[in-house]
């Protein structure tokens with residue numbers, strides 16, 4: 019699976035999981051006394067191609083082997099399907115007994131169906147359990163078998179697609195089955211459908227038979243031995259690109275041209291995996307490999323064996339609209355991710371849902387690191403550090419985090435299982451896998467993976483099976499590897515390593531303690547970890563060797579090492595290869611900062627520059643250091659032009675800038691202009707053919723920030739470029755550029771472009787861009803947003819743009835909206851949506867005056883808002899928390915920025931100091 023909506027899930031599911039855990043101690047596991055080996059399944063669509071209906075017929079014969087004596091009943095899963103008849107046959111095909119419907123028992127909560135038997139079955143014998151039933155083709159949700167529709171572009175005719183999503187436990191919505199990942203079997207599928215449709219499934223279509231009444235049955239080849247959640251089929255009018263017997267992408271005919279890029283990518287990726295794993299895709303047991311796209315899906319994609327399903331937007335590149343670098347990176351990563359699952363997940367499957375990371379962590383890992391080998395232009399190895407590792411480190415420092423591996427019996431309900439599909443199983447696991455790879459060396463790691471995949475082909479594993487293979491190929495080390503592994507997989511969180519140097523800069527001492535973002539939130543601060551230590555100093559500045567020089571044992575309080583000669587600086591955790599933060603003593607940090615401003619940043623790796631920045635922002639957030647120190651340190655950025663450190667910087671800055679008052683922002687703007695001088699001089703606002711991918715991303719980010727914070731050069735340059743140049747910016751820069759243009763004098767033209775645009779993607783983009791306007795904010799609000807030419811979704815997005823893209827204008831926007839709140843409520847068609855808009859806006863309030871105004875407003879209008887007044891009151895509480903946080907944490911920073919911007923005599927910036935140093939050097943020469 020690949021998804022990007024984890025933030026909300028995490029919290030919602032945590033709450034749900036706790037609720038269920040409190041009220042139920044049911045056993046959701048089957049503990050089967052029989053093992054299924056073969057499902058012979060027929061699904062029949064009742065409706066026609068132009069109206070597929072909401073019901074399907076099903077028949078299934080499940081071959082079972084009894085593993086115990088005295089089997090008097092058989093327990094398996096079903097969800098909302100209606101059983102019509104149930105028969106048990108013996109191996110010879112004779113009826114053992116017919117089980118009346120009234121005899122079957124069903125437990126709703128665990129979705130277990132019990133088939134009682136009048137006589138015990140013989141142990142170690144095959145039987146066949148037959149069911150005839152009907153089920154629902156769902157239209158309102160995207161689970162089990164469901165239908166979605168789209169309007170054909172040329173004709174406007176509604177077309178239907180029927181497709182499946184069985185992960186995690188939805189196969190039971192489609193057929194009665196032993197719906198647990200370890201209960202693998204082979205599947206033989208038959209699909210009965212009307213003419214007009216065609217069907218595809220995991221395996222090859224072998225034949226189609228014609229029945230009466232416009233009914234055709236498609237017969238598919240038997241699947242490899244696999245889990246129930248990997249079964250899939252799609253019934254549609256799709257057209258295939260490629261060879262339907264080998265490798266093909268299915269999408270609606272009008273999208274055919276947009277799948278060329280995806281097809282090219284998968285043609286490269288699949289053979290490459292075969293090389294890396296020394297086991298080809300075909301050898302896994304299925305010759306066929308297909309993609310299908312869908313307008314609606316619960317995730318970005320799903321790795322059904324032989325039939326990966328993607329949301330349309332993931333794998334379609336429309337020339338000139340959705341074929342920018344960003345989109346191509348997204349496509350490439352999703353394809354590599356899903357293809358990895360053919361090995362990690364489909365062939366070698368987790369024993370139980372408590373080990374989701376053993377599939378998702380590897381898929382995420384290869385997505386970036388195999389991606390980096392095949393498509394080096396995206397520098398995914400570097401991007402991983404800021405996009406995934408640093409990101410998940412924030413989650414993993416909060417009380418709501420969880421360990422990668424949970425005890426099996428703690429994961430029972432659907433909510434428990436869904437909760438496992440969170441950032442920890444994806445990004446943290448990928449970070450830990452990367453740490454292992456770097457510690458043991460890439461060659462050893464690859465060998466371990468080859469042997470793990472081979473040994474467990476078609477099997478099910480738990481973490482210790484993986485650890486066996488890692489240990490087998492690990493170079494000799496003085497540490498307990500199993501403890502090292504489980505410190506990070508079974509415990510939550512990670513350590514901060516604190517570094518200081520003493521004895522004339524020759525002796526380095528390290529200590530560890532768990533990093534917590536909110537030390538008072540109930541998290542266990544005493545956890546300790548086995549920490550691989552890598553470091554380099556100014557003496558050798560080697561940022562290539564990622565083999566640990568030692569493992570800092572968790573029972574030791576201090577680790578220490580000496581140098582013969584004094585050192586100027588030391589950097590730990592080379593390339594942020596391992597999963598921890600590093601807190602340097604102030605004297606070392608000052609030396610590092612100096613080194614960063616020297617030629618080529620003294621060779622300090624780009625990942626470490628990003629790590630230094632990200633760590634400092636997090637230490638400040640946690641109250642371990644002051645933000646003033648962070649802002650002083652990142653003055654080094656005035657010499658930084660690379661995307662990766664800047665990404666980390668803006669990621670940290672956004673928490674702070676969101677809390678600065680409009681008054682304080684003026685000083686921040688000056689600061690930002692100063693530290694971006696070099697990078698802005700290099701990138702400018704105009705795209706160039708020779709840009710690297712990361713330069714394109716970097717310009718996008720810089721222009722977005724600089725123009726938003728009223729950097730004069732940025733706004734003038736965009737304005738000039740927009741006036742002189744009628745060429746459309748590339749798709750991935752389009753929104754940023756048009757937004758910046760609308761912010762200055764380009765509003766009318768951007769709005770005209772929006773009104774004229776027919777491509778739906780670009781229409782939304784241009785709308786958001788037009789909503790960045792400053793000068794025409796009032797008319798944009800009154801005519802466009804309050805008017806009735808746009809959807810409620812666009813109106814809401816437009817209001818957010820008005821103040822988020824012009825943070826200094828928040829008071830103006832707030833007054834404009836609240837002076838006539840009735841009009842907004844009319845335009846949005848509801849008071850509850852109006853409350854949502856205000857609540858989102860309140861998250862940007864930074865002053866006591868705003869808080870007071872908001873509070874008065876709520877009081878005055880509470881009658882109009884009705885029940886939604888709760889939303890507003892919650893938002894008001896958040897304002898209090900935010901303002902308090904700023905008062906507590908940002909005082910010194912605010913003074914620092916004011917002083918720095920004020921008297922030059924007091925606030926000499928690092929940049930000017932450097933300039934002075936350089937010019938005095940020049941004078942000497």
Ligand SMILES: *[C@@H]1O[C@H](CO)[C@@H](O)[C@H](O)[C@H]1NC(C)=O
Nearest residue numbers: 057058059060077079206208
């Ligand atoms: C599966 O069922 C179909 C139709 O019911 C039948 O033709 C086929 O022979 C069965 N397969 C096996 C292996 O029994």
Ligand SMILES: *[C@@H]1O[C@H](CO)[C@@H](O)[C@H](O)[C@H]1NC(C)=O
Nearest residue numbers: 058077079107111112146148
């Ligand atoms: C199910 O299996 C039994 C026993 O082998 C056989 O008699 C019956 O025809 C099968 N039904 C279907 C629909 O395949």
Ligand SMILES: *[C@@H]1O[C@H](CO)[C@@H](O)[C@H](O)[C@H]1NC(C)=O
Nearest residue numbers: 055056081083109142143144
């Ligand atoms: C049961 O069926 C399986 C799969 O069809 C077969 O491999 C196995 O030999 C059978 N076992 C017995 C005891 O007949």
Ligand SMILES: *[C@@H]1O[C@H](CO)[C@@H](O)[C@H](O)[C@H]1NC(C)=O
Nearest residue numbers: 171270271272273274275276
């Ligand atoms: C697809 O591309 C071909 C060749 O460039 C073109 O002739 C055809 O009109 C395109 N089809 C669609 C649906 O855009």
Ligand SMILES: *[C@@H]1O[C@H](CO)[C@@H](O)[C@H](O)[C@H]1NC(C)=O
Nearest residue numbers: 277278279280281282283335
């Ligand atoms: C796909 O690959 C072909 C052959 O290498 C190439 O000509 C074509 O331009 C590629 N298409 C895209 C969209 O990358």
Ligand SMILES: *[C@@H]1O[C@H](CO)[C@@H](O)[C@H](O)[C@H]1NC(C)=O
Nearest residue numbers: 417419420510539540541542
């Ligand atoms: C969160 O806090 C509670 C106590 O408030 C504690 O029992 C629990 O272990 C904490 N969770 C984590 C993951 O640290």
Ligand SMILES: *[C@@H]1O[C@H](CO)[C@@H](O)[C@H](O)[C@H]1NC(C)=O
Nearest residue numbers: 767769770771772773774775
């Ligand atoms: C609107 O679109 C038409 C056709 O694509 C084009 O000729 C015209 O110049 C466009 N107008 C504007 C203001 O961009």
Ligand SMILES: [Zn+2]
Nearest residue numbers: 019020378381
């Ligand atoms: Zn996945």
